[in-house]
Amino acid sequence: MQYCVSEKIGVWENINFQKNPEAWKIPVFGRTFFPNCLPFACVCGIITAMFSDTHFHLLHTAERGVDMSEAFSALASRSAFFALEIGTHCDDLDARLAAADSAVSAVRDDALRSKLLDLLYFSAGIWPAPEAIGARFEQVAELERRISAARSADTLLSFKGKKLCALGECGLDHHWNPSGADNRSESDFSAAMLTGEAELFEMQLELARKFGLPVIVHSRDAFDGTLSCIANVGYDCGVIHCYSYGIAEARAFIDRGWYVSFSGAVTYTKRSKMPEMTDLLRFIPRDRLLLETDSPYLAPVPYRGKPNTPVLVELVYRYVADALNLPPETLSALVDANIRDLFGIGR
Numbered sequence: 001m002q003y004c005v006s007e008k009i010g011v012w013e014n015i016n017f018q019k020n021p022e023a024w025k026i027p028v029f030g031r032t033f034f035p036n037c038l039p040f041a042c043v044c045g046i047i048t049a050m051f052s053d054t055h056f057h058l059l060h061t062a063e064r065g066v067d068m069s070e071a072f073s074a075l076a077s078r079s080a081f082f083a084l085e086i087g088t089h090c091d092d093l094d095a096r097l098a099a100a101d102s103a104v105s106a107v108r109d110d111a112l113r114s115k116l117l118d119l120l121y122f123s124a125g126i127w128p129a130p131e132a133i134g135a136r137f138e139q140v141a142e143l144e145r146r147i148s149a150a151r152s153a154d155t156l157l158s159f160k161g162k163k164l165c166a167l168g169e170c171g172l173d174h175h176w177n178p179s180g181a182d183n184r185s186e187s188d189f190s191a192a193m194l195t196g197e198a199e200l201f202e203m204q205l206e207l208a209r210k211f212g213l214p215v216i217v218h219s220r221d222a223f224d225g226t227l228s229c230i231a232n233v234g235y236d237c238g239v240i241h242c243y244s245y246g247i248a249e250a251r252a253f254i255d256r257g258w259y260v261s262f263s264g265a266v267t268y269t270k271r272s273k274m275p276e277m278t279d280l281l282r283f284i285p286r287d288r289l290l291l292e293t294d295s296p297y298l299a300p301v302p303y304r305g306k307p308n309t310p311v312l313v314e315l316v317y318r319y320v321a322d323a324l325n326l327p328p329e330t331l332s333a334l335v336d337a338n339i340r341d342l343f344g345i346g347r
C-alpha cells in the first residue's frame with residue numbers, strides 16, 4: 001500500500017529568509033513576526049484569515065455570469081494562500097489556463113496580480129461522463145499527453161513552474177450515471193457502463209502514480225466502488241472531494257491515507273442532522289481536512305441556489321470552524337498546512 005508522503009514544509013521555509021531577514025518582518029497588531037513564527041501566529045489566530053479554496057471550476061463559474069477578475073481580486077486581497085482550479089475533460093487544460101490568464105491580466109492592481117500568480121494552481125482530469133467512459137482509452141491517452149506537455153514546457157502562460165499540482169477530478173458517480181448499484185433506474189442499468197466507469201477511474205489513478213500527483217476524487221453514491229478501485233490500484237494519495245458519506249466511510253478512506261474535503265453543501269445540513277454533521281467533522285483528523293467551494297455549484301447558505309465563487313469559501317470555513325469550536329483563522333491555518341502536505345506547495 002502506498003501512502004502520501006507527508007512532509008511539514010511551509011512557505012516560510014521556502015522563502016529566502018536567510019538572505020534578508022529584515023525584508024520578511026511582518027507587523028501584526030503592533031508586534032513584529034518573522035516568517036518562522038508564522039505557523040504559531042496563524043494557529044493562535046493572530047494573522048488575518050486566508051481561506052484557501054481547494055476546488056473550483058473557472059470556466060463553469062464564468063459561464064454563470066461571475067466576473068472572475070473580480071472574484072480573483074477579492075481572493076488576492078484577502079491573502080488567500082491557495083486556490084485550485086479543477087479540470088473535468090481530457091483536453092480542457094489549455095482553455096482553462098487561457099481563461100485564468102485573461103482573468104488575472106484584467107486585474108489592475110500589480111500587487112494583486114502578482115499574488116494571484118502565486119496562489120492559483122491547476123489540476124487536469126476526466127470526470128466520469130458517459131461519453132468519456134465510452135472513449136476512455138483515447139481520452140486517458142490524451143490526458144497523459146496534455147499533462148506531460150504542461151509539465152515540460154512553458155504552456156502554462158503566466159503560470160510557470162509547478163502549477164499543475166493534481167490529477168482530477170475523476171472517480172465514480174452513481175447518481176448521474178445510469179450504472180448505479182443503487183437500483184435508481186433498473187431500465188437504464190448497464191454493466192458495460194459500470195465496468196467502463198471503474199476502468200476510467202483506475203486508469204487515472206495509475207496515471208497519477210506515474211506523474212507522482214495527488215488525486216482529486218469525485219465519489220457520489222458510489223462508496224464501495226470507489227474504495228475497490230482505490231484498493232485495486234493501491235495508490236492512496238489524494239482527497240475525496242465534496243465528501244458526502246458518513247463516519248464509517250471516512251474512516252475507510254482516512255485509514256488508507258486519504259484526505260477528506262467538505263464543500264458549501266455542509267451548510268445545507270438540516271437542524272435535525274446537525275449533531276451527525278458535527279460528529280463527522282470532529283471525526284476527521286485535523287491533518288486530513290480540506291475545504292472547498294466546488295464553484296459554481298453548491299453555494300453556501302445564504303447564497304444557496306446562486307452561482308458560487310471561490311470567495312464564498314470563507315462561509316464554509318466559518319461553518320466548520322463553529323462545529324470544531326475553533327477560530328476560523330486557526331482552521332484556515334490548519335487547512336493551509338494540509339494543502340502544503342498534500343499538494344507539495346512550497347517544496
Ligand SMILES: [Zn+2]
Nearest residue numbers: 055086169294
Ligand atoms: Zn468539481
